[in-house]
Amino acid sequence: MLSTSCNLNRFFEALEDMDYFDVIYFAEQEATAAERLCYQIKGVPKTCDRDVTEYANILKGFINFMRYGVKPPRISDLDFELFRSACKKVVQGSNRHARCLDYP
Numbered sequence: 001m002l003s004t005s006c007n008l009n010r011f012f013e014a015l016e017d018m019d020y021f022d023v024i025y026f027a028e029q030e031a032t033a034a035e036r037l038c039y040q041i042k043g044v045p046k047t048c049d050r051d052v053t054e055y056a057n058i059l060k061g062f063i064n065f066m067r068y069g070v071k072p073p074r075i076s077d078l079d080f081e082l083f084r085s086a087c088k089k090v091v092q093g094s095n096r097h098a099r100c101l102d103y104p
Contacts, residue, residue: 006034006055012082015090020098023090024066031059062086069099 011030015023034056058079061072065083075083087100 004037006051008055008058008079008082011059012086015086018090019094020066020090020096023086024063027059027063027066031056031063034059065103066090066098066100069102071103 011027015026018026034052037052058075061075061079062083064070064072065080066087071080083100084103087098091098091101
């Protein structure tokens with residue numbers, strides 16, 4: 001999992017050669033792994049910080065964009081362009097239509 005680095009560019013690079021459903025599954029797993037870093041385990045220092053929660057929230061926004069084609073609130077324009085680019089790459093070459101392509 002990439003969640004310990006909280007690097008969006010690395011996450012989107014990892015999506016190469018994945019199909020639509022694999023991308024959503026991978027994003028869900030990554031967001032879950034990032035959020036788990038925030039749970040306190042007895043005797044282990046808490047590792048959650050703002051970067052981790054922001055990373056998980058961006059990934060959840062990406063998942064919603066891929067599923068429903070709606071720009072999530074509180075997502076920067078730069079991050080949203082990553083979403084749109086990933087959507088085009090994932091759907092390109094497949095014979096399926098995804099709602100994320102419908103965003104104006």
